[in-house]
Amino acid sequence: MAETEKPMSETFAYYAQLTVDGLAQGAIYALMAIGFAVIMGSLDLVTFTYGEVVMLGALAGGYYGVAVLGLGIWLSLLLGFAAAWLAGMLIDAICYRRWPGGPPEVWLITTIGISTVLKSGAQVLFSTEQEFVPDVMDGMWEMGDLRVLHIQVLIVGVLLFLSGALWLFLGRTRLGLQLRAVSMDKTAAALLGVRVQRVMTIGNAIGCALGGVAGALLGVYYNSVFAIMGGVAGIKAFAAAVFGGLTSIPGAALGGLLLGVLENLGVDLFSSGWRDIIGFGVMIIILLIKPSGLLGRKGAERI
C-alpha cells in the first residue's frame, strides 16, 4: 500500500498519520508499562500474570461496562480499575504473601499458575470468541491530511491524568512515601515502622489497577475484547517497561510510547501479521544491547 508512488507531502502525511496512531496505541502500552513498573521495578514483585489482569480490566470495563451495561466511558474505566484492583488483591493473597521476600522463581511459578487459571477461566466463563465493544465516541479532528480521533485524545488524556495522579500519590502522600521507602530497602523500611507487607499489597493493587484501565482502553480502542488477549498484552507491557528501564516510571511511559510508534511503522514495513513479532523482537533486542533500558538505574544487577 505504501509502495505506490506518491507525492512527497502525501508520503509525509502518511507517516505522520502512522506516528499519531502509534502514539495513541503507545499511550495504552505506556499505561500498562507504568503499572508493570510499579509492581516489578518498584516493589520487586516478580509477576507473570499482569497480562491477565489487563485482560480482566478489558472484560470488566470494555465489555461489561461499555457493551453490556452501557455505562459510558468514565464509569467503564472505573470499573476496569476496580476489577483489576480486586484481581491484584487476589493475586497477592495467593501468589506472594505465603513467601515474603522469597526467591523470585517461586513468584514466577505461582503467577504462571494463576495466569493459566485466570485465562482459561475467562475462556470458559466469558467466551472464547472476540466480543464486540461498540464505539464510545466516534468524532475526529482533521488537520490537512492528518486525522486525530477523539478517542485517541481521550487515551492520551487518561494516560496523562493517571500518571499525574500516580506522581502526586508517590510524592505527596504518606502511603506513597512508604511505597518508595519499601522500593528502596524493605528491611530498612520495616525497621522504620513501615508495614512492608501491607504497602506491597497496596502497591501491587495499584499497579494492577493501572493495567486494568489500560485493558479497558484497549477494548474500547479496538472495539473488541477476548479472553486470550492477556498473553500478548503482558509481553507488550514487559517489553515497554524493559525498554524504559523497568524501575523507572517515566522510562516505562517513554518505552510504551516508543513501542507503539515502532510497531505501527514496522507493520507498514512488513504486514499486520508481524505486529506482535515486532514487539517481541524489540524486547529481546533491548535485553541484549541495553538490559538496563533507557532510563533504568539498577537494571544491570538483575542480569
Place this chain on the structure above:
Amino acid sequence: MISRLARLAREERAALLALLGAALLAFPLGFRENNYLLRIAINIFLYAILATSLNLINGYSGQFNIGQAGFYCVGAYTAAILATRHGVGIWLALPLCGLAASAASLLLGIPTARLKGIFLAMSTLGFSEIIRLIVLNGGEFTRGPMGIPGIPPASLWGWELRTNFHMYYLALALAALTVLVSANVLDSRIGRAWIAIREDELAARAMGIPTVRYKIYNLAFSTFWAGVAGCYYAFLSNFISADSFHLDEGFVILGMVLVGGLGSLAGPLIGAAILVVIPEIFRFLAEYRLILYGVAILITMHLRPQGICGGGVMDIGDAGGVRDGEDPPDSGAEPAAGGEGA
C-alpha cells in the same frame, strides 16, 4: 509415608524399574483395540519426553525456560516438511528434527545466555511466540494457518506403523531413550557442570566452568528432545498446524515438570502421567483442562514446592520467610527423593 516409599524406591530401584518396564511393554497387549487407552498412554509418553527435556533446563541447570512449545513446534514442522515434500522417513526425520530444534535454540541461547530469572523467562516466552507467529505467517513454506496435512505414517522395514498399538511402542521407546540419554549426560562432566551452575553460578565459574557455553549446550541438548517429540507428534497425528503450539502448550509442559518435581528424573514422568490422566478421569471438566493445570501448579507450590519427587531445587524452606520469620515451611523432614542422575 512418602519418605518411606521413596526409600523403598531407592533400595529396590533395579527391580522396580524392570517391573515397570515389563508392565509398560505388556500393557497394550491387553488393550490392542482400545484406542482410547492407547492414546492416553501415548500422550503420557509424548509429554514425558517434553517434560524431561524441559527439566534438563529448569531442573538441572537452574535456568527458567517457559517457551519449550516453540522448539516442539520447530521439530513438528521440520518433520512435516521433510516428510511431505522430500519423502524423508521417520527414522531419519527424528534426529534431523532434534537437530533443527537445537539449531533454533542457538538463536535464543547465544544472545540470552547472560539473562536470568524473569528476563530469561520472558525472552523464552517471546521466542516461542515468535516461532509460532513466523510459522503462521510463513506463506507457502509453512502453509500459514492452514497447517500441513497428509504426513505419511511411520514405517519400519516396509511395515507401516499405522495403528495406535504400533505408535505406543514407538513412543515408549523414544521416552525411554530420552530418559536414558539424559541420565547419562547428567551423570557426565557436562551434566555436573549444569548442576554446579544451578547451585551457584559464580562458584561454578570460579571453578573454571565456562558457564555461558555450558548453558548454551544445556539449551541445545534439551531442545533436541523437544524437537524429537515434535517429530513424533507430526507422524502420529498426520496433520499439524500452528494452533497446537500456543504458549499454553509450554505452560502445560512446565506444569508437569513443577508438579512432578524439578531436578529429578522421575519427576517429569510422574508429572506427565498425572496431568494427562487427571483431565481424562474428570471428563466433565474437559473445558477446564487448563484451569486444572494452573490449580495443580498453585497447589503444588503451596503444599509441596519441590514437587512430588523433587530434588531439592525449590528448597524454599530456607530462603523463604527470612524477612518476617512467620510460618516457616517444614524443611528437612525428609531426604530429597530421586537424587541426581541415575
